[in-house]
Amino acid sequence: MASVEVMTACENVCRDFSWLGKFSDWGPALLASSVALIIAFYAYPWQKERDRKLQIQLEQRGVYRDLIFPLHDVRFALEKLGSFSDFADLQKRISSVFERLNAGERQFLASTVLIDPKIANEFQRYFSEARSVMSDIGNELQQLRETQDSLVPEPPVKDVKGVFKEVLDCRIKKLDAATEGVINRIRESAYGLQGEIRLQSRKNRKPEQ
Template identity: 30%
Template sequence: MWWAFFAAIVASSTALYIAMVVYPSQKEVDRKFELRRERRKEYRRFFYLTSSVRLSFERFSFQDGAEPFEAFEELLRARESFEVALLGLSLLGEKEVVDEAMTGHGLVSEMIDEAERTLEQIKLEVSRHVPAKEVARRIRAGFRPYRSRYLSFQTGLVKTMRSSEIDDDLELSVDVPGGKPLG
């Protein structure tokens, strides 16, 4: 008879332990995994938009001079999407990733300013009857440094994002009850 009483105490103590210690710890681990998943989703979205900006910029800088204004409009739309994604990234991203993204934002702003100056130059050169091929050559030459800087930004962004993910793994392994790493 005493063993039934003892078994009931062990069972209720175990349930209490699970409810008070294990469950909150597991909820915290689940919350961190969910945050990490959302962060990865935002990182992926942001990186895709950085590529969209790069491609729009290249279409503008490598076009043949026939439709630079349409290409510029596309570049402005890509920048707008980039800025919206940057807001989402600033909510979920690690500080280092957001800092890297802000560097890219500054570079995109420089690129847009240069594109606006180039459009003015195109108008002037077209009025002087400069051949379209010469205008296109000048545009490409003017944008070459931006292309390499932007590719460097994208490479740095990916490295920072990956580094952030590695740090998350270490942080999660420390917070598990009993100090045992996950996996």
């Protein structure tokens, strides 16, 4: 009688949980649902944040490339100071340098909402150095004018240009150093590149064959 009762109890248990069926029937579906929930709550937000950061990095790199062009424009205008014909022409060329410098600073300011702080600091150092270079050139030019006015007869423009050219070359080297700082900071911070770039002065470049 006890054996019959035991068998009956087992049958009752099996009957109560018969809705489970075989694990092979419902196990894979349960596993797939669990994975889907994990992706929905964890993996998808992580991937979305990763995509957002990647998009920002791509936009930043585009901004950095665009900010390099004003630096070239300032450098090019600065070089042209050495080929002035007279002091009036030199004053126009100096104004051109300041126009390009101001345009570069405006573009940089508009980009500060996106760029990396370390790179922004390097750009600020560049513009500070560029302003200092132009101040030095203005002071040297003023001294040249005073010297020229005190001489009788007035020295030819070519003699003044020779002195001014030495001053200009020295200041261009200072600006090149500041430009190198910007470029190398971008290479390191935005691209993870090692090694430093050195700008070659135009007068030191080998002529093309």
